[in-house]
Structure formats: C-alpha cells, structure tokens
Amino acid sequence: MKRPEQTVRPSVNSGTRASSEPKHERGQRVSRDARERILNRVRAANRDREPVSHPGPLPEAAEPPGPFGEAGRADPVGSFESCLRAAGGEVVRLANEEAARRWLEEFAGGFESASVCTGVPDALHPALPGVPPSEAALGVSLAVGAAAQTGSLLLSSKEGRRSQLLPPVHLVWVRAEDVRTTLGEALQACREDLPATLALHSGPSKSADIGQILVTGVHGPGRIIAAILGAGGVRS
Amino acid sequence: MEVHSRDYRARARRIITETPEVREAVNNATRTFVDHRREAFADCDENALSGWAEGVKSHALTHLADYLEEAEARLVERGAHVHWAETASDVHQIFEGIVREHGVRRVVKAKSMLSEELGLNPFLESCGAEVFETDLGEYIIQLLGESPSHIVGPAIHKSLDDTRVIFHERLGTPRDASPETLAKAARGLLREAFLTAELGVSGGNFLVAETGSIALIENEGNIRLSTSVPRIHVALVGIEKVLPKWADLSTFLQVTAKSATGQPVGCFVSIIQGPGGSTGGEPDGPEELHVVLVDNGRTRVLADPEVWEALRCVRCGACLNICPVYRQTGGHAYGYVYSGPIGAVLGPGLVGLEEMLPLPFASSACGACAEVCPVRIPIPDLLHVWRQRAVERGLTSDVERSVLGLLTAAATRSRVFGWAGKMAGFFPEWIVRRLPLLQEWSIGRETPRADGPTFRELWDEGIE
Numbered sequence: 060m061k062r063p064e065q066t067v068r069p070s071v072n073s074g075t076r077a078s079s080e081p082k083h084e085r086g087q088r089v090s091r092d093a094r095e096r097i098l099n100r101v102r103a104a105n106r107d108r109e110p111v112s113h114p115g116p117l118p119e120a121a122e123p124p125g126p127f128g129e130a131g132r133a134d135p136v137g138s139f140e141s142c143l144r145a146a147g148g149e150v151v152r153l154a155n156e157e158a159a160r161r162w163l164e165e166f167a168g169g170f171e172s173a174s175v176c177t178g179v180p181d182a183l184h185p186a187l188p189g190v191p192p193s194e195a196a197l198g199v200s201l202a203v204g205a206a207a208q209t210g211s212l213l214l215s216s217k218e219g220r221r222s223q224l225l226p227p228v229h230l231v232w233v234r235a236e237d238v239r240t241t242l243g244e245a246l247q248a249c250r251e252d253l254p255a256t257l258a259l260h261s262g263p264s265k266s267a268d269i270g271q272i273l274v275t276g277v278h279g280p281g282r283i284i285a286a287i288l289g290a291g292g293v294r295s
Numbered sequence: 296m297e298v299h300s301r302d303y304r305a306r307a308r309r310i311i312t313e314t315p316e317v318r319e320a321v322n323n324a325t326r327t328f329v330d331h332r333r334e335a336f337a338d339c340d341e342n343a344l345s346g347w348a349e350g351v352k353s354h355a356l357t358h359l360a361d362y363l364e365e366a367e368a369r370l371v372e373r374g375a376h377v378h379w380a381e382t383a384s385d386v387h388q389i390f391e392g393i394v395r396e397h398g399v400r401r402v403v404k405a406k407s408m409l410s411e412e413l414g415l416n417p418f419l420e421s422c423g424a425e426v427f428e429t430d431l432g433e434y435i436i437q438l439l440g441e442s443p444s445h446i447v448g449p450a451i452h453k454s455l456d457d458t459r460v461i462f463h464e465r466l467g468t469p470r471d472a473s474p475e476t477l478a479k480a481a482r483g484l485l486r487e488a489f490l491t492a493e494l495g496v497s498g499g500n501f502l503v504a505e506t507g508s509i510a511l512i513e514n515e516g517n518i519r520l521s522t523s524v525p526r527i528h529v530a531l532v533g534i535e536k537v538l539p540k541w542a543d544l545s546t547f548l549q550v551t552a553k554s555a556t557g558q559p560v561g562c563f564v565s566i567i568q569g570p571g572g573s574t575g576g577e578p579d580g581p582e583e584l585h586v587v588l589v590d591n592g593r594t595r596v597l598a599d600p601e602v603w604e605a606l607r608c609v610r611c612g613a614c615l616n617i618c619p620v621y622r623q624t625g626g627h628a629y630g631y632v633y634s635g636p637i638g639a640v641l642g643p644g645l646v647g648l649e650e651m652l653p654l655p656f657a658s659s660a661c662g663a664c665a666e667v668c669p670v671r672i673p674i675p676d677l678l679h680v681w682r683q684r685a686v687e688r689g690l691t692s693d694v695e696r697s698v699l700g701l702l703t704a705a706a707t708r709s710r711v712f713g714w715a716g717k718m719a720g721f722f723p724e725w726i727v728r729r730l731p732l733l734q735e736w737s738i739g740r741e742t743p744r745a746d747g748p749t750f751r752e753l754w755d756e757g758i759e
Contacts, residue, residue: 090389094379097534097590101360104598110357113539114350117546121343123336123553142559177578193490209549209560216571219578220523224516242560243545250541253506255373255571255580256523259548259564264516268432268448269474270455271324277431277478278485279516279563 122208122241135207135238136290142210146262147275148283152290156182159232159288166230166284167197174226176200178218183232191221198226198280202233205285206245209261212285213245216256223258229280231260235289297414299630300642300651304735307628307657317452321444321625324451325616331557332613332667339553348550349671352607355504355537356597362504362537363588369507373569375584382591383413386531389587390415394422397527399493403485405511405518406430407498408446408610409531409589411632412645415496427488429517434481438465444626446633447555447612452625485517495521495581499532500609501547505540508568509586512552512561519563523571528581530567534588535597535606547609554611554669592645601680605640607670614664614674620657629654636664640677648681652690655681694731713751720745 131138140150153159160182167173167185174195175184185199192198200223204213212231214223223229239245242259249257264279275281299306310317355362367377380386393399402424404410416437419426428437432450436443438461443449450458458477462468466480497518501510509530511518522528538547544566552558571580597603615621615635626634631642631651639654648655655678664674685691705711724744728737748756 090378090380090385093381093385093590097379097381097588097594098360098363100590100594101363101534101597104594104603105357105359108357108600108603111350111353113354114347116542117347118343121340121347123344123546123549124338124559146558146562193486211560211564216523216575216577216580220519220571221579224519224523241545242549243542246545246566247542250506253508253566253568255567255569255575255577255584257566257568258519259560259566260562261560261564262562264514265562266431266478266515268430268435268450269458269477270453271320271327271451272455272474274474274478277482277515277517278429278489278520 117243122243124208131207131240135240136235136287138207138240139205139210139238139285140287142207143212143261143283143285144210146210147265148210148262148285150285150287152287154291155289159183159286162286170197170228173197173199174222176218176222178215179232185230192219192225193221195222195226197228197230198222198224199230200232202231202237202285203257204245204248205233205238206240206242206259207238208241209259211242211245211259211261212283213249214258214260215249215254216258217254220256220258223260224279227276227280228282228284229260230284230286232286232288235287238287298642298646298650300654302630303628303653303657306630307624310624310628316454317625317627318623320452320454322622324445324448325622328447328556328612328616332554332616333557335553335557335559344546344550345669345671348547348609348669349607351538351543351547352609352670353604355539356535356603356606358539359534359537359597362539363534365504366502366507366537367588369505370569370584370586373507373584374574375507375569375586378585378587380587380589380591386413386415386587386589386591387418389585390419390529391422393494393527393529393585394419394424397493399424399527401488401492402426402494402496403488403492403517403521403525404428404433405495405497405513405521406433406449407496407531408443408632409498409533410496411443412591413531413589415531424494427485427492429485429488429515429521430513431478431481431515431517434485435461438462442627442632444634445612445615446610446635446637452627489520489524492525493527495523495525495528497522497528497530499530499536499586500551501538501544502532502536503538503541503544506568508541508544508566510544510548511565511567512548512555513564514556514558514562516563519565522565522567523580526572526581527583527585528567528570529585529587531587531589534590534593535608550669551609551611554609554613554667596641596644599644602640602644602677605637605644605672605674605677607672608637608641609670610637611669613667613669617663617667618658619661619663620659629657636674636678637672640672640674640681643681648684648688649690651681652685655685698731713749716745716749716751720749 172190173187174192178201202212203215263275266277435450444452499509552560570584571577572582621635643651
C-alpha cells in the first residue's frame with residue numbers, strides 16, 4: 060500500500076512483456092521468491108524475541124459457556140437441542156428407524172421436491188421427486204457429528220455440498236451417539252478423516268445488515284431441521 | 296486501497312455535522328453488539344479464555360515461520376496451490392494469472408477485509424471480471440460505491456431507508472420494501488451470480504498449521520457458497536492468522552463469534568483443507584483451491600519490538616463497538632480499511648506512521664478497548680507507543696510542540712507555574728477559544744472559567 064503500485068496492467072501491456080514464460084509459471088516464480096523473503100523476514104523478526112510457549116489445551120473449567128458442568132455432560136442431546144433452537148433451528152427427536160420413517164413421511168408432505176446428499180441411507184430418503192439442488196424445495200443430508208456446546212451440526216463435503224446449501228430448507232439427520240458435549244470433542248472426532256470442507260451449521264442463514272433488522276434465509280437455507288435418530292421421546 | 300487517514304479531522308467533522316444519521320446508526324449498531332457480547336460472556340470465565348487465547352496467538356507468532364511452512368505442506372499434500380505475496384501488487388499478479396488462465400468473467404466474493412486492504416475489486420474489474428460482493432452488507436455498500444465502515448458489519452452506518460433507496464434504484468424493489476423483501480431481491484440476484492461465477496474469493500479467519508485448514512466464520516451462508524459452488528476458490532490469508540493445532544480451533548471459533556456478535560458460534564463455519572470436486576474425489580466443490588499467504592506489511596509489524604502484539608488480532612470488532620470515539624463517526628472518518636482502536640494501532644505498522652497520523656491520537660485513552668479484546672492486545676499502550684514515536688520523529692505540529700514546550704517549561708518551574716495559573720484566570724473566554732490546541736477542544740464545549748483563588752493559593756492559606 061505504501062509502496063508505489065507496480066500493478067501489472069492486464070491487456071494493456073501483457074503482449075509487450077519481455078518474458079515469454081506462461082503467466083501462471085511466472086506467477087509461481089514470483090511467489091517462490093516472495094516465500095523465501097517473507098519467511099526470512101519472519102525468522103529475523105523473531106530472532107531476538109523470547110519464544111512464548113503454547114498454553115496447552117483449554118482447561119475444561121474454562122470451556123464456554125462457563126464450566127460446562129454435569130448438566131451438559133449428562134444430557135448432550137438436550138443441550139444440543141436448546142442451543143440450536145435458541146439460534147432459530149428446529150429439532151425433532153426420533154426413537155428408532157420406524158419413528159423416523161413415519162415422521163419423514165408426514166414432513167415430506169409439505170414439499171414438492173428434494174435433493175438428497177449421497178451420505179443419506181436409502182431408508183431416510185423422503186418420497187419426493189429428486190431434482191438438482193438449485194431447484195429443490197428441500198435438501199437432505201447426514202451429519203458426521205454434532206456439538207451440544209454450540210448447537211452445531213458437522214457436515215462433510217464428501218456427501219456433496221450443494222444439497223446442504225442451495226435449497227431453502229435443510230433437513231439434517233444426526234445420530235444421537237454422534238452428539239458430543241463440546242465443539243472441541245466434535246471436531247476431534249473428525250480429525251483423522253477430514254473432508255475437503257468440514258462445515259458447521261448452527262442455525263438458519265441470517266443477516267442484520269439491512270438497518271440492523273434480523274432477516275433469515277439470506278443465502279443459505281432459511282430453515283434448518285435437525286432430526287436426531289435414536290434420541291427417544293420428543294422433549295416438550 | 297487508498298489511505299486517507301491524514302484527513303481524519305476533516306472527515307470526522309464532516310460526518311458529525313453533515314450526516315448526523317450516521318452517528319445514530321453507528322451508535323445503535325455498536326450498542327447492540329456490545330450488549331450481545333456482554334450476554335455471551337456472562338456465563339464464561341472471560342479472563343481464563345482471553346488469557347488462553349493470548350497465549351496461543353503469541354506462541355503462534357513467535358514460531359510463525361515454522362507454522363507457515365507446516366500449513367503450506369499440509370495444503371499442498373491435499374492438492375491446494377499455495378502462493379506467497381509480499382505486497383498488494385504480488386497478489387494482483389497472482390489473480391491476473393488465475394483470471395487469464397481460466398478465462399474468469401464473474402467473481403463472487405465472500406467478505407474479506409484483507410481483499411479491501413489489497414484493493415482487489417478494482418484490480419479484478421480492470422482484468423475485465425465482474426465482481427459481486429455477496430455478504431449482504433458488503434453488497435449494499437458495493438452498490439453505493441462505498442467502503443466498509445466496520446470490520447464485522449460493513450454497512451452499519453446505513454439505515455433501513457438508505458438500503459430501500461439504493462435497492463429501489465438498482466434492483467427495482469418497492470420504495471417502502473420490508474427488510475425481508477430487500478433480502479430476497481439480493482438473494483435472487485446473487486444466487487444467479489453464485490451459479491454462474493467461475494471464481495470464488497474468500498478471506499480466512501484462521502489457518503490451522505497442523506491440518507492446513509482455513510476456517511471461515513459467517514451467518515448468511517454466502518461464504519459457504521462462494522467457497523463451494525464456483526470451479527475455483529482463492530482464499531486470501533494474512534500470515535498472522537495461524538493457529539498451531541486443530542485442537543485450538545474450537546475455542547477460537549467460539550471466542551471470536553462471542554466477541555463479535557455475541558453468538559455461541561457463527562451460523563456457518565467452513566473448515567477447508569483442500570479442493571473438492573474430482574480433484575478431491577468428492578461429488579462437488581471447487582476443482583482448484585488457491586491459498587494466498589499475504590505479508591503486505593505484517594512482517595514489519597512482527598519485527599516491531601513493541602507493536603508486534605497487535606498481530607494477535609482476530610478482527611472481531613469488539614474494540615470498535617466499545618470505543619466512544621469510533622461511535623461518533625463510524626469507520627469512514629479513519630480513511631483506512633481497519634478503523635477504530637485496532638486500526639489506529641495496526642495501520643501505522645502496516646502502512647507507516649506518517650500516512651496514518653493522526654489516528655493514534657483519535658482516542659480518549661479510556662482503555663475500554665483493552666478490556667474487551669479477546670486476545671488481550673494492550674491497545675491503549677500501543678496507541679501511546681505510536682504517539683511517542685510521532686513526537687520523537689517530529690511528526691506532530693509545530694504549534695503543538697511549542698505549546699507543549701511552554702507548558703513543560705512552566706510546569707517544571709514552580710513560581711512560573713503559579714503565576715501562569717493565576718494569569719490564565721484573567722484571559723477572557725474569546726481569547727481562550729482562539730488559543731492553539733484549545734481551539735479544537737472548545738468546539739461544542741463550555742470553556743471552563745477560572746474562578747476565585749487558585750488551588751495553590753488555597754494550599755498556601757491552608758485548606759480546611
């Protein structure tokens with residue numbers, strides 16, 4: 060910013076540049092030189108500085124919100140439900156596969172079409188015409204985990220992302236045993252097999268950018284429903 | 296991006312006198328942020344969290360070269376292209392290569408303050424690409440031809456009616472449209488852009504060295520879409536964004552969201568390890584991932600024995616929200632991409648003190664910013680460092696130096712000081728109002744009048 064802009068003007072002088080190497084290769088060469096210079100400057104900057112040691116894992120007592128405590132540990136599904144609901148999400152508990160199928164049949168009745176991620180078991184597909192994600196009324200996916208602490212569903216890009224993002228309503232299946240207490244535990248469970256993108260969905264898409272007034276469904280799904288399998292009994 | 300910080304005084308005055316609605320909008324927004332932040336930390340041991348976060352960030356910065364190399368190695372293993380850029384023009388060159396090679400005509404952008412710092416939009420447009428800011432706030436100010444006025448809420452200086460007017464003109468929505476109608480109109484237009492753009496550009500909140508992960512926090516879903524739908528994704532990441540371990544990420548995601556908007560975590564978080572699509576062996580997602588590691592002045596700040604701690608910043612904006620000076624004008628007065636207290640500390644380091652004056656002086660030194668900082672950056676101390684350097688380098692005004700010189704001369708001579716204090720009481724108000732330094736101070740304030748005996752006279756008489 061401070062230095063005079065030596066901006067490479069496209070089109071204007073690109074034909075007259077002396078170098079004959081392809082642009083992307085020249086770009087990489089520039090980048091390689093820059094790499095060495097940046098790393099050298101970073102090392103020089105830290106040479107006379109006392110290294111600070113890593114404080115180690117966050118003590119459990121400091122986990123937000125407050126000491127997570129017995130209540131959170133005893134009932135992660137309940138804590139997850141409260142947290143996701145507080146952010147505007149919906150939660151339904153389904154005791155077994157039979158209950159899940161019955162609920163899905165009724166729920167799917169409200170939609171005309173669906174786009175289902177590849178990770179969802181056949182038994183959990185809604186009986187709706189399958190359409191591309193950009194046209195679907197409902198997207199269905201299967202979470203690889205969940206965190207009670209933040210009300211987050213963990214979604215893998217391995218099952219495809221468009222069905223998680225483009226339809227206005229997003230139904231996410233999650234197994235009760237995959238609901239972890241803290242976000243750290245949920246992320247740790249995914250650590251060994253990370254997809255290209257691991258995403259957390261912790262509520263409907265929202266924005267307050269227009270005059271500080273909250274609106275939902277801005278770009279991503281405006282409704283998110285977590286259907287918890289094997290959680291027994293709908294909590295009132 | 297051009298820097299206009301030297302005009303701070305004039306810009307601030309203009310905003311306050313000519314557009315009082317800006318102050319109102321900024322006050323409403325920042326007070327809401329502050330309230331939400333307070334609630335979010337109510338049940339937390341905030342001290343333990345900020346102490347831990349400070350430790351992790353300082354550790355990462357004092358071992359930065361090793362962690363950058365580690366992150367690069369992990370990303371390359373996953374098939375990402377890693378670029379290094381010393382300056383904005385390096386970044387432009389990298390983008391030029393990508394745009395030309397892939398024939399990019401449309402770009403969708405997730406909110407990135409670094410891209411503002413690098414002047415990316417005008418450059419991409421000069422390459423012939425059409426650029427869509429997709430964060431709703433960024434989109435509003437892009438339509439208006441403005442720059443973001445806040446790190447987290449780029450359009451907080453705009454009212455509902457401002458948005459109604461510009462959307463009416465540009466998108467044809469009704470003049471009295473509801474926020475829902477306005478958002479829907481933007482969604483429709485930008486959805487088309489997401490589906491047709493070849494390139495998605497994002498920033499990066501964190502770069503986890505251990506796994507080579509770029510983490511991005513948001514609420515709208517536009518970052519997920521920008522990094523998932525187009526064929527190419529380029530992430531701009533400042534070299535200071537490193538976190539050492541995967542296990543560090545969960546707490547930083549939470550602390551940043553709580554501090555920024557008071558949420559437990561953003562509605563959407565993307566944690567990106569590599570390209571998707573056929574490159575990554577996945578059903579969809581970008582075929583190419585480019586990660587640009589950007590210096591642009593950061594190594595200079597790191598080399599600074601006093602100011603380097605400012606690089607711990609996670610860009611939550613809490614120091615802006617709490618700042619009584621920021622609240623008067625919003626971010627545009629600062630004339631720099633990073634406004635408020637953290638901008639006044641980072642700017643002189645990244646760009647140069649001379650270009651950034653008088654920003655380190657645009658503070659009442661109340662210390663509120665240091666109290667809310669989730670990584671304990673001692674902002675008031677660092678402002679003080681820049682002020683001292685400005686004086687040492689002779690960058691403050693001649694008048695100010697002579698007046699302060701006189702004051703020092705008087706204050707270190709007891710009898711002169713006593714006499715001067717007594718004389719001050721005899722100056723009529725109109726003279727006081729015209730004195731250098733007091734002139735600006737006395738605008739909008741009652742000039743205090745010396746009344747009766749001075750403290751020293753009372754002291755000599757013996758105070759009861």
